[in-house]
Amino acid sequence: MRLTEPVTLGPRTAPSRVVFGPHETNLARGRALSDRHVAYYARRAAGGAGLIVTETASVHPSDWPYERAPLAADCGPGWAATAAACAPHGALVVASLGHSGSQGSSAYHQSALWAPSRVADVVSRELPMELEEPELDALRAGFADAARIAAASGLDGVEIEAGQHSLLRQFLSGLTNQRQDAYGTDRALLLRQVLAAVRAGIGAGRLLGLRLSCDELAPWAGITPAHAEELARELAPLLDYLVVVRGSAMAVSATRPDFHTPAGFNTELCAAVRAAVDGRVPVVLQGSVTDPARAEDALTGGTADLVEMTRAQIAAPELVALVRSGHPERVRPCVLCNQKCRVRDNRNPVVSCAVDPRSGHETEDPPDFPRGRPVAGAAAERRTDAPGRPDDVPPGTSGSGEPDAVLVVGGGPAGLEAARVLAAHGRRVELVERAGRLGGMLRVAGGRWSPLLDWLEAEVRRLGVTVRTATAAGEAELTGRRVVLATGSRPGPRRYDIDGGTVLEAADVLAxxxxxxxxxxxxxxxxxxxxxxxxxxxLAARGTAVLFVTQDPVAGTQLALTGDLADAHGRLVRAGVTLLRRTVLRSVLADAALVEDVLTGEQRKVGCAAVVHCGHRLPDTELSGPDGAVHAGDRVAPRTVHEALLEGRRAALALCGADGGGAR
Known part of the structure; x- marks a missing residue:
């Protein structure tokens, strides 16, 4: 496959055509790259990534866009450690350098935001200062100094950020650049000056890449594909590679949308830009590319020369190695849910993955290998293509010759992950599920989660787990055994009266x-x-009239964390759903419901034939289990897929640790 072939980028050669792109991680210590960054990037290098672009570092102290945003002046040691950790695997490592301008935050440095013109940011509504020549001099010097630090740290080069969250993009765009001087009449002037300064800073023999917004999705004044094609042709001789992205402050969710946006959404845009540069610079496709087959098609079809698969490698760090070894079916699927890989919010969470809870926690969570094998380091990370149970660990033993059997009760995501990790650590595992199919509540959600369930089931079977469905475990069967209880959830309480009428469970409707x-x-x-x-x-897609009741000012308020809040609200409105916001349900009647305004207390009846309850669920504790049983997932507290998988993993590692195996 071309995907796993080497590719020449200027003076360097990457071992594959897969890019692990820059993204916020919150792994920093202060504003410096940490040991957690190093382990995070090294895991992707060991998995076969060809080009790794580190988290964007601000080139000047005037830019502090989020609390743990790296500052280039503080990143030298972290960049050096990352380069050293990735070098044994051949991956090229470059530093992303940028300045977020008016899209930053003044909350930390408590100074005015920088911008080409005095145009308030459409998201924060904050009015920035207009850069004068002293600030422009400082900005160019900041890029040059950052480039010199990156080169001195042993990195293979740098990538300049002129994408969605970027002061350089703001200079390129008529939306934000309304200057009357040379930087307004020639909006690309500053970018060309920065590229020249950075090229001088990195010296000969290192890469210079550019991440360029080629469609701001605001054609009335912003960068359009036609503008981008012209600009790409102009800049191509200055670059060693070009990453085509889209988006601006006008479309914040456009760069990393969730599963509602088709995968590979930038394919046509990338192909047009690549045609415009006509082979003068390698072009990288970015945009929800998670499937190796789709990435291969982009390469063979002439869309791009490399493919950025960032979220895919957050979910499956060993993606390239598995494809190269002929096992693409073993690549853990990214479901584009954005639940744990989007971290730029007021909670300051560390980057992770809903389907791989070890992502972002490589320094404290051991790899999945049985006792007697390494649980840390490059050798362990590279061992990703062995089929089945390791040859030197006989089935039914823990690796030391002693019987070591575990019963997992419940075949939802927590139970499947517990069984998978236990089997990967050499335990003999039996999994029982009372339903006829594996999957639990995740199977009910269906759709986007089906690939994950298929992968989990395939992995537990590959690892030799005995799986019994349509089997209800009894208390007697659990006695005297090592047990993981992942028995799932049941419907939760109602906060309203039911005086006639029909109430349906969301799970039953979805299933x-x-x-x-x-x-x-x-x-x-x-x-x-x-x-x-x-x-x-x-229901709306079926033609059903829908009333949506929420106590919040907007429907689906928690979707702000995944970037889908505005889009979800738009979808509901376009589908004809009637939104009853700031409203609570008080009573279900025969042909109506009594609802109450949360601000005024005013009550009124609305006609409806049924109510669908979408409230919290409760743990299913019908089976108590033996003393010492480990609980996981919804059995502990019904939450998200991430918590179910994380607790399934933790339960398995706890049992491994109890008899001397590796534990977190």
Whole structure:
């Protein structure tokens, strides 16, 4: 496959055509790259990534866009450690350098934001200062100094950020650059000056890449594909590679949308830019490319010369190695949920992955190998293509010759992950599930989660786990055994009265187990996550009239964390869903529901044939289990897929640690 072939980028050669692009991680210590960064990038290098671009570092102290944003002046030791850790695997490592300008934050440095013109940011509404020549001099010097630090640290080069969150993009765009001087009449002038300064800073023999917004999705004044093609032709001789992205402050979710946006959404844009540069510079496709087959098609079809697969490698760091070894089916799928890899919010979470909870936690969470094998270091990370159980660990033993069997009760995501990790550590595992299929509540959600369930099931079977479905475990069967209880959840309490009428569970509606009346259906969403929105969209798509009740000012308020809040609201409105915001459900009646305004207390009746309950669920504790049983997932507290997988993993590692195996 071309995907796994080497590619020449200027004076360097990458071992594959797969890029691990720059993204916020919150792994920094202060504003410096940390040991967690090093382990995070090294894991992707060991997995076969060809080009690794580190988290964007601000080139000047005037830019502090989020609390743990790296500052180039502080990144030298971290860049050096990253380069050293990735070098044994051949991956090229370059530093992303940028300045977020008016899209930054003044909360940390408590100074005015920098911008080409006095145009308030459309998101923060903050009015920035207009850069004068002293600030422009400092900016150019900041890029040059950062480039010199990167080169002195042993990196293979730098990538200049002129994408969505970028002061350089703001200079390129008529949306934000309304200057009357040379930087306004020639909006690319500053970018050319920065590229020249950076090229001088890195010296000969190192890469210079550019991440360029080629469509701001604001054609009335912003950068359009036609403008980008012309600019790319002009800049191509100055570059060693070009990454084609889209988006601006006008479309913040456009760069990293979730699964509602088709994968590979930048394909046509990238192909047009690549045609415009006509082979003068390698072009990188970016935009929700998670499937190796799709990436291969982009390469063979002439769309791009390399493919950025950042979220795919957050979910499956060993992606390239598995494809290269002939096992693409073993690549853990990215489902584009954005639940844990988007970290730029007021919680300051560390980057991770809903489907691989070890991502971002490489320094404290050991790889999946049985006792007697290394649990840290490059040798362990490279061992990704061995089929089945390791040859030197006989089935039914822990690696030391002693019987070591574990029973996992529950075949949802927590139980499947616990069984997978236990088997990977050499344990003999039996998994029982009372339903006829594996998957639990994740199977109910269906759709985007099906590839993950298929992968989990395939892995537990590959590792030799004995799987029994349509089997209800009894207390007697659990006695005297090492047990993981992952028995899932049951419907939770109602916060309203039911005086006649029909109330359906969201899980039953999503699974197709409930008979939904034709008349208006009220979707009650006290949680504000993806469930209520998904139910409303499903029913509206069937032609059902839907009333959506939420206590919040906006539907699906928790979707702000995944970047889908505005888009979800738009989808509901376009689908004809009636939104009853700042409203709570008080009573379900025979043909109506009594709702109450949370601000005024005013109550009124709305007609509906049924109510769909989208509230919290409770742990299913019908099976108590033996003393010492380890609980995981919804059995502990029903939450998201990430918590289910994380606790399944932790349960497995706890049992491994109890008899001398590796544990977190």
């Amino acid at each position: 197709g187990r409930a008979e939904v009346p034709d008349g208006p259906v009220l979707v009650d969403d006290p949680v504000g996550d993806a469930t209520g929105v998904a139910v409303a969209e499903l």
